[in-house]
Amino acid sequence: MRVLGVDPGLTRCGLGVVDVARDRRATFVGVGVVGTSADQPLDARLLRIADEIDLWLEKYSPDVVAVERVFSQLNVSTVMGVAQASGVVIAAAARRSIPVALHTPSEVKAAVTGSGRADKAAVGRLVAKILGLDAPPRPADAADALALALAHAWRGSAPGSASAVGRTTAMSASALTPAQRAWQEAEAKARRGR
């Protein structure tokens, strides 16, 4: 299964593609960030994001697009832009009949690190380890997009559903590969040691 993860945003929209096998092993395919400047008019920014998403859908032909669910806890002006960008992304996938799944940030963190409250650095480190990258992808939006794609492939979700895809729960250890379990244990140890 090929998943395109999208961490939507007007200033930085993270994009990450992974292939995940039936045995849950994940392979890195691509990662990037579309950045638009707050100096640009809103329509130009949204068009830039729409065009870039179209390019990624064309280039990578994902089986599913996993988008971060937008929450209103964010800054009010930020959340509007995030929601507008996510609307553009979701419509672009729907136009190509590619299923869309939404995941909350804590679901993604839990799936990748074992904790729904992991910080960005931990997510980046585990994404790099899981995908065999030399270093966590930068900026954090890129790592988050890959984490979304991994979380979707591992957790599953009703495609296209806007309803809740399950409350935050740590991924059960038995669902992890031995390597993932080892990383998770190492992370947990590191947290205890701090």
Added chain:
Amino acid sequence: MRVLGVDPGLTRCGLGVVDVARDRRATFVGVGVVGTSADQPLDARLLRIADEIDLWLEKYSPDVVAVERVFSQLNVSTVMGVAQASGVVIAAAARRSIPVALHTPSEVKAAVTGSGRADKAAVGRLVAKILGLDAPPRPADAADALALALAHAWRGSAPGSASAVGRTTAMSASALTPAQRAWQEAEAKARRGR
């Protein structure tokens, strides 16, 4: 100048087209509402709106698209859908290089009724009068879309600007046609009489 006004929303997205002459006289061109059901997945809803906007842009070739600026005072779950729909609308216009202008609800009310705090019924009545319609367009989202288009044509705005387009002010009486001024005075009288 032909303006397509859009009152964005997932459940009801209002669309209204008017032609406005240099002397500010307005002619009704078309009005409608795209409705999507909360039972449908979010991606299908956004695609439906995107497809309908494309049809309207194709059919009416507006010179500018006026979209209601999304505010966060709304219900949290509603505002997300409104913002996502507005993102899809704005990107569709931008893809065709049609300028986009954003207007706040109170700017629109002020431009059409002379009061930034006019209620929906007053907006509907004045839209009907200005455009020579037999009755206020229904549902209110349709009337709001026409009001947006009128407000844009009369007030003007920096195309595509996401920045504030001016604080709410009643439209100066001298900027109205005699007929508009008469209606505004009648409305004011009706309000005082209540």
